[in-house]
Amino acid sequence: MSNKLDSFSLSSGMEACLSLERELNKLLVRFEGIKDIGHNLLDTAISDIKTLQDDLGNVPEDQFLSSEQVERVKSVMMKVKSSLAKFGGEHRELHSALSKYGKLIDRNFVADYAATSRPNIFNHPDKVGLINKIICQHYHRQGMHDVAEALAEETDVQYEFTEKESFGELNHILDCLRNKDLEPALVWATAHSQALDNINSSLEFKLHRLKYIELLSKGTNYQADAITYARNHFRKFVKQHEKDIQVLMGMLLYIPNGINTSPYSCLVSEELWLDTYELFTREACQLMGITVHSPLAICLNAGCSAIPALLNIKQVMMQRQVGPMWNGKDELPIEIDLGPDSRYHSMFACPILRQQSTKGNPPMRLVCGHVISRDALSKLCNGNKMKCPYCPMEQSPGDARFVIF
Template sequence: MDSCIGVEREIDKVLGKFDGIKGHADKTFEELIESVRSVKEELEHAIPESELNAVHNLILTPSLKRIKEVTSRLSNEHKEIHSSVSKVGRAIDKNFVSDLIDLNSEPTFETPERMRLLNEVVCEHFLRQGMLDIAEKLTQEARLDMPAEVKEPFIEINQILEALKHKELQPALRWAVVHREQLQAQHSSLEFRLHRLRFIELITGGVDRQQEALLYAKNFAPFAQEHAKELQVLMGSLLFIRQGLAHTPYSHLLDPINWLEICDIFTQDACALLGLSVESPLTVSISAGCTALPALLNIRQVMQQRQCSVVWTAKDELPIEVDLGMNRRYHSIFACPILRQQTSDSNPPMRLACGHAISKDSLNKLITGNKVKCPYCPVESTPAEAKQIRL
């Protein structure tokens, strides 16, 4: 979006200049043509084959001077507009890089299998976002095989979320009750929080709903131990049922943020329960790509300029470290202290008998006879004693 705005700004500058020039250029040309015409008329009165007289000189000299002045001014203005137009070109080059595909030597999405995977990821993204009709259309057009059991959890979660946004607790409560055991196993406070919101709703209903609120409090029984403090607060708020909670020490219970929080908690717990990531994998990939690509493009340019592009040949390795920020760190990585390379599936980290860890490639290089000497402690052990570490 920023790129579009950047280019648009340059285009606006050109159009502004162009309008300015066009406005006075037309007028100037007309005046010039008129003056040339009058000079022509004047000259036509002269006797044929005669020499220019003083009067003619008097008319011609300022006229020529003026023509020269105007044409040079217009040509300067034209040059200026040309530089603005080329600025637009540069802004487009800067903001829209179209040769990203060069960053990947493999044809990433060319095989039908990969294309299908990509379409499935896109389809899952739409299902997550609740754009069911678009997901359905994509499934048809890309001839995807998305079984109902894949779609149903997304549809259900979206319906419940939609209801929560409209402050309807029942669908979420029903879901939480059905999945109570699994939710408890992952220490979720979802069900308690849903009951809490319902209880607050009843309290804000005033004295008329006092009885109902008291009866509803029974729902808190299973949570009495874990949420004792919060329950005390809720019971305390009953004291103000007559006057309303707005100007009492319990006013925080009415904070609208509670409703935003419950949507987040529900999404997190439901995704964890279904074994899904909270964020859409497609969103994560794209945002990671947006962060990483500029740095990768820069390094590729530098490599090409210095003609050392052959350095970057490892397909599962990046030529530079790209920091995607704390939010995008999902698992530990291990860089071999000997070869200074990040470990991979084919070159995993190995733990020697002494406890020190190095990569498998280093281990193979350090073997002499049937022994390997730890480069750190340096205890000797056999290569067979080394165990692969899984991160």
């Protein structure tokens, strides 16, 4: 599961956490200090009172206290009073430091995210249904099938039963691959051999290659096994992977001295396992008809990356009084790059109006081949003629063609 957060949101969030932690540690030291002082003051006061009690206890009831004893009572009372006053003072100071810490938390973290979200987006029951569905899917991916099923029942989520099985099977195979157990992956790939062929996949070959290399790495005792394995499994891949198979055969020469020190050492590296693991995830997901990453995790990570930028722009927009951040448009007020992993489809930004194309304002290809948005096209029209702003070829706007990406 991808948990990549944008470095910006991470670093600014981390900085805030670290500075708060530093302040918290200072506060904790003060807490410890006041605890010690408090204990000392109370212990002394209690022992003073006890000694006084013992002294006065010896005085018979019908006898007045001597002036010396009265003085002692007064002195102990004064001392206890001043101790309590001192303790009270320390406590007040601590309390003010504690309330400053609360303000520090408010300053370092934003509490109001209302401006960055559009709650009305989730008003429609269909949308709520979609959210519940991706949450269920996410639980299935994590192997928490009972939670997913309970949620599906409570929220009436309808999804195919095979999803649960697919995720269960996928998770099991990937767990085994992580522990370098190739068997379940090989069984799956063999069962789906035809489908993998149809998408021009090299997964099955790469799994067999790992198995073969595993045998080779065991030394001369397994040489015959490796050769038999190659004979049984590589034949059908000769056309597509001739060069790779030649390389694999070359490895046989180096068994006695160890593959690790041979020119083929890169084939026994951890990287090959990682590559195959990733390939399996991608292609198995494609065949099972599920996304490689959980849609819920993708949305959450995209949101985490976008929020700091949106909060900054909110500040600027409020200062300049340019109205609410969302003007009913289906578009963010600024462009936020989430990186190549989060790009799913092509989009077109009009070079004239500098706006992303929409259904209402699609990209249009001019006769000369330049593409601009429909709004820009109608602005450039002069009667039944227009000049391309780039070449500048004169043409009729009616000849422009609608472009679909």
